Amino acid sequence: MTTETTSEATADLSDRYDPSAIEPKWRARWEADQLYRTPDHVEGKENRYHLTMLPYPSGDLHVGHWFAMTPSDALARYHRMRGYNVMFPMGFDAFGLPAENAAFKGDAHPKDWTDANVAHMREQLKAMGAMFDWEREMNSSQPDYYRWTQWWFLQLYNKGLAERKTAPVNWCPTDNTVLANEQVVGGRCERCDSLVEQRELEQWFFKITDYAEELLDNEAMDWPEHVKLMQRNWIGRSEGAEFGMKIQGHEDLEFRVFTTRPDTSFGMTFAVMAPEHPLVDQITSEAQRPEVEAFVERTRLATEIERLSTEGDVGKRGVFTGTHAINPFNNQPVPIYLADYVLMSYGTGAIMAVPGQDDRDWDFAKAYDLPILRTVQPPDDFEGDAYTGDGPAINSDWLDGLYKEEAIAKAITWLEDQGIGERQVNYRLRDWLISRQRYWGAPIPMVYCNSCGIQPVPEEELPVELPYDVEFRPTGESPLALSEEFVNTPCPVCDEPAKRETDTMDTFMCSSWYFMRYADPGDDGAAISWDAATAWLPIDQYTGGSEHAVMHLLYSRFFYKAARDMGIVPGDEPFTRYYSQGQILGPDGRRMSKSRGNVVPPDDQVARWGADTFRAYLMFLGPWDQGGPYDVDGIVGVSRWLNRLWTVATSEVAFTDAPDSDEARAIRRATHQTIARVSTDIEDKAFNTAVAALMELTNTLHRAREAGEVDRTAWTEAMDSLLLILAPLCPHISEELWERRGNDYSIHLQSWPTADESAMVEDTVEIPVQVNGKVRDHVNVPPDADEDAVRAAAEALPRWSDHLGGKEPVRVIYVPGRMLNVVVK
C-alpha cells in the first residue's frame, strides 16, 4: 500500500513540467542533429538573413543580451517555419579595451582573457536555445578573421579612402599615453587624474565624408524613423557660402569664412577665428600678443570634451587679436576675435559674426560690448535677442526687402560674380579616425621605409600577426612599439630595414564587416566570395540596441558602399530592415550595474524558471522597442502559463466526435483566430501581445477540457497548432510536448500553420447601442446584419424608450459589425 502510493507520487512528479530536465536534453539533440546548420543553398527555398548584434566578450551574458537576442531568435524561427532558409549566426566582437586593461592590471594576457570569456559566453549563449548556426561563428580577434580586416584596410587604402593626416588626440602627460574619449572623465585622466591635453598626432583616417551625401539618403530604408533621423543629424549637412576676407595691414593675407546666412552679411560687426587657426600668429598685433598667447595656450590644454562641457560660458571666452578684417559686402573694417566657440574642425575654422541674427554671436557681442545690427526685420511680436527666422532684409543695401531664400541666392551670386566666394556645402560628419595606440586590435598593415616612404604590406603576407609576448606597461605608445621583433621588418619594396605601423585599428572596423564573414566563414581565399555575398547579402533583418544607431550602423553603411564600389557585395545598403529593441533596466528602473547592486544575472533566471519561461517573460514584459524595468516577480505568471500548458497537453481528455457542435466550432474559432493574431504579432515584433494570445488560447483549451467532452478533431488541431505557433518563442517545451503528442521530430522542421478565415467567423456579434455617443445597451445580431436589421433589433429592446428619453431620433449612424449610434434631440 505504502509502496504503491509512493510510486504513484513519483510518477506524478516525473510528469510535472521540469525545464531543467527537458531543455538540456533537446539542445543536445538539436546540436547532434545539426538542426540549425544553414547551408548556402537549399533546393526550393529562398534565403533569408537574420542577424542580431554580436556581444563583446566581457565575461558574462547580461539580461540585455537575452532581451536583444531571444526575440530576434523567435523572429528568425518564425521565418524558418514560413519556408525560408534562414541564417541566424552569432560571434564575438573580441578586440577592445577591457581585455587590455586586464593585462595592464596584471590579471591575464588579453588573448587568454578573451578566449576564456568567449568559451564561457558561448555556453551561456547556447543556454538560450536559439537557432544560432555555430558552424558560422566568427571571432574578430582570431588571425583568420583579422587577416581580412587588414585586407579591407588595404582595399580602402588602394581606393584612396584611407589616408594619413595629423589630428588632435587626448594626451595624458603623466602616463605619457593617448587616451580614448571614454577614458577622459571631466577633462582628467581616469587612471592618474591629471589634466588631459590635446596633442597633434599622425593618424589613419577613413574618408567616410566621401560618402556623406549617399549616407544622408536613407529615407527609403525600412529602419526606425528616429534612427534614420539621428544619422541625418549626425551627418549634419548645411548649405551656404564660403568667401574670403581681407585683413587690414596684411594685404597679402586673407582668410575664408563659411556661413549658412550670406543674406545677413551686411550685419557683420566682427569676425571670429578658432584659437588653432593657422593665421593667428601672423595677424596678432604686438599689443594684444600676450593676451592672445595666453588664451591660445589655455584652449590648447583643454580637451574638446572640456571645451564643450562648459555650457555656462557660451560667448564668454574670447580675445581680441588687435587686427581688423574687411567685410567685402560693405568694405567696412570689423575686429577679428579668437573664441573657442568657433571650431577649427568645422567649415574653415573662421566665421563672420552677425549678432543680430545669430544667438552665439549675440552672446559674444554682449559679453565683449560689440555692436549689434539687425539685417532681418523680425515680426512685430518678436521678443528675443538674435532673430534667426525669416523676414525682409533691412540695412542691407541691395538685399533690402528680399526674404531669406531669395536674399541668400542673390548674395551667393554676387560673391561668385565678384570672384571672392562661392556656394558651399558642409557636413558635421568628420572622417573616421581608426588609429588606436593599443595592443589588442588588428594591426594596421603598413610599413614605414626611409627610402620608399609609406608602403602597404603585400596582401599575401597577411595577416600581420599580433605577437603574443609583449610587455604591458604604460609608455607613450602601443605595447606593440616595444616589440623589436614586431616593429622591425624589411621594406616590401626595397627590402631594406623598415618599421611597421604599431597602431591597431578601431574595433568598429572589425564590426563594420563581420556580417559579411558569416556568409562565408573560413574562406581563406577571400573575405567573402561573390557566391556567398549574393546568396546572403544584404541582411534582411538586423536587430540591435540603438546605442549603435550612429557609429556602428553608419560605419557599416559606409563600409558596405565602399565594398559595393569594389564589386564585392550586391546592393547599396547592408541592412534592408533594422529594428532597435529597447533597453532592459534593473528592477529599480535604473540601468543595471554592479555598483548599484541591481543586476539580474540571466543564468539565475534560467536555473530557477527555465530558458523558455525566461524567453517568454522577456517578450511578454512590454513592447520590444520600449524595454523597461525587469520585474523579478512578474515571471511567475509566465511560469504558471507554461505549467498550465503542460497540464493541458499531457492530461487525459474526454473525447467525443462532434465536429459540428458549438463547442467544437468555438475551439476551432479560437485556434484560427490565435494563429492569425500570433502571425501578425510576430511579423510586427509585437511579442508581448503574441504571448498574451497564446495564453488566451491555452486558457480556452484548459476550460474546454475541464468542461467535459471535447471533439477529437478540433482538439487535436488546436493543441498541435498551439505548439507550432509557440515553437519560435519557446523552442524546448514545444518540442517536448510535440513529441509527447506523438508527432514527428522536430517541431522546428514543421511549417507554420495557416489561419482558416472561414473558421474564424463568429456566429453572432454583440453590437453596442449608443445614444448620443454613450453606450446604453447591446444587441446580438449576425455579423453580416445590415443597418435596418440592427436598428430593428435596437428598437425591440425592452428599455428602448427609456434610452431615447422621450426625444426624437434625428440621425442614426451604423458602423457594420461595430456599433450603432442614435442621435436624439
Place this chain on the structure above:
RNA sequence: GCCGAAGUGGCGGAACCGGCAGACGCGACGGUCUCAAAAACCGUUGGGCUUUACGGCCCGUGUGGGUUCGAAUCCCACCUUCGGUACCA
C-alpha cells in the same frame, strides 16, 4: 538649447484606420484543497453614487481648449518623464 519618443488601474501593459477603455499578466482580496503552509485551482478587483436583488447612473487615458454623432486615438497650447545631441557658423 535643439531633435526624437512617450504620459492609460496599485504595477507591467492592451485597444485595428476615430467606434463597448483597461485584453493578457503581476499584486491584492475572498474561496476550494490542507493539521498547516506552499503549490494548484475557482471567483472578485479603475473610482464614486445608487438598488433588497437583477441592475442602473456619473466620472475616468498628464493639463486646458477644439473638431466630431462619437476622441486614449485627430488639431492647438501647456506640463512632465525618458532617449539622443551638444557652441557645426
